[in-house]
Amino acid sequence: MMKTWQAVKRLLPMTAMFGLFLAGCGREDLSVLRPQGPQAEMSYGLMELSISIMIVVLLIVFTIAAYVLIRFRRKPGQNEIPEQVEGSIKLEILWTVIPLILVVVLAVPTVKAVFAAGDDHANDKDAIKVKVTGHQYWWEFEYTDYKVTTAQDLIIPVGKDIAFELETKDVLHSFWVPSLSGKIDTNPAGTINRFSFSAPNEGVYRGKCAELCGPSHGFMEFKVKSVSEQDFQKWIDSMKAPVAVLPEDPALAEKFKAACLTCHAVGDQGINNAPNLTGIGSRESIAGILLNDDTREDGAPIEENLKTWLHDPQSVKPGNLMPNPKDLGLSDAEIDGIAEYLANYKLD
Ligand SMILES: [Cu+2]
Structure with a gap:
């Protein structure tokens, strides 16, 4: 035992x-x-x-x-060496x-x-x-x-x-x-x-x-x-003629252009130093790992994910090349505003 x-x-x-x-x-x-x-x-x-x-x-x-x-x-009593x-x-x-x-x-x-x-x-x-x-x-x-x-x-x-x-x-x-x-x-x-x-x-x-x-x-x-x-064709069509949606608030739109659109692109296929943001609101995740799905245990609403990412990209993906938006002159409120805008920038 x-x-x-x-x-x-x-x-x-x-x-x-x-x-x-x-x-x-x-x-x-x-x-x-x-x-x-x-x-x-x-x-x-x-x-x-x-x-x-x-x-x-x-x-x-x-x-x-x-x-x-x-x-x-070996059996009991068997003492001789067996045949080699x-x-x-x-x-x-x-x-x-x-x-x-x-x-x-x-x-x-x-x-x-x-x-x-x-x-x-x-x-x-x-x-x-x-x-x-x-x-x-x-x-x-x-x-x-x-x-x-x-x-x-x-x-x-x-x-x-x-x-x-x-x-x-x-x-x-x-x-x-x-x-x-x-x-x-x-x-x-x-x-x-x-x-x-x-x-x-x-x-x-x-x-x-x-x-x-x-x-x-x-x-x-x-x-x-x-x-x-059909869905693929629809997606290609909306990406081929992408609509460049900017934040509604003109001041925020200017900030977004100055801070983000130097590396990223919206409604444009030209600049790709950083991920293209066209229709980002329709994507499955933010930064590849923050799942845009509040029905999953490891997921969250997209706006929340965008805020997590934009307030401190290094805490999500250490060593990544995106500058911290705060260092680019964006206030916390402006970052939240951009997160809200991007979350609603969906492909139709
Ligand atoms: Cu790798």
């Missing part, structure tokens, strides 16, 4: 850690274990294959080991050939999948072309065929192949939407990486930067929003 309790006590921390680890996998929109498209299903299939092979090998090896341990254990066996060509061949076959069984679909993952659809007329640029710590998405640029929310039509070309403005980042595809690095300008994925189901999928890129690397999130073909 004492022994059992001690064993339980020793195992408890490990079980707790394992529980925590598994809980981390629970996010539906951020899990390779719940693939939502053909590319992610391919990786998942490889995981299933390799885990199945491992389980079969494990079962066979442990069964043989257990059998040998029991069958050949050395070298067996048959066995040597057997345990060389079996692993070789297993490696081939793993390698063929893996190599096939690796080449399929590099399929970039760059010359596919039907594919939607998106140029992704990584910035510390946000994502820029340019729809090259439509001359539309946005940030943080990647809107895509359901079922269509999206042909990506990726690069970075600063350091290495890695573009990753776990439930839709594998990772791909963004390299400094000039070295462009390409790949493609599609999302057959409508929904919102979380994306992450998967390459350590600075203090706020862990917060470098984005969303992929898969919408119907």
